[in-house]
Amino acid sequence: MKYKIAIYRSEEGISVSVPALPGCWSExxxxxxxxxxxxxxxxxxxxxxEDRLQGVETREIEVLEV
Known part of the structure; x- marks a missing residue:
C-alpha cells in the first residue's frame, strides 16, 4: 500500500507526516x-x-484516484 507523506525540513532534522493517517508522524x-x-x-x-476495530463490523471499498 502507498501513502502520500509530507516532509518538513528544519535545522533539527526532518519530520514526516502522513496526511491520510491523522497523528501519524515520525522524524x-x-x-x-x-x-x-x-x-x-x-x-x-x-x-x-486494527486493535481498536476488534468486534466492529468493517468492510473495504475501492476508491478510484482522481
Missing part, C-alpha cells in the same frame, strides 16, 4: 532515516487501528 536526522522511521510509524498506526 530522523536524515531523509533516509526519516523515511524508514515513518514506515515503522505507519505499521504501528495501522496495527493500533
Amino acid at each position: 530522523g536526522d536524515t531523509e533516509a532515516e526519516a523515511l524508514v522511521n515513518i514506515q515503522d510509524a505507519i505499521q504501528e498506526y495501522l496495527a493500533a487501528l
Whole structure:
C-alpha cells in the first residue's frame, strides 16, 4: 500500500507526516532515516487501528484516484 507523506525540513532534522493517517508522524536526522522511521510509524498506526476495530463490523471499498 502507498501513502502520500509530507516532509518538513528544519535545522533539527526532518519530520514526516502522513496526511491520510491523522497523528501519524515520525522524524530522523536524515531523509533516509526519516523515511524508514515513518514506515515503522505507519505499521504501528495501522496495527493500533486494527486493535481498536476488534468486534466492529468493517468492510473495504475501492476508491478510484482522481
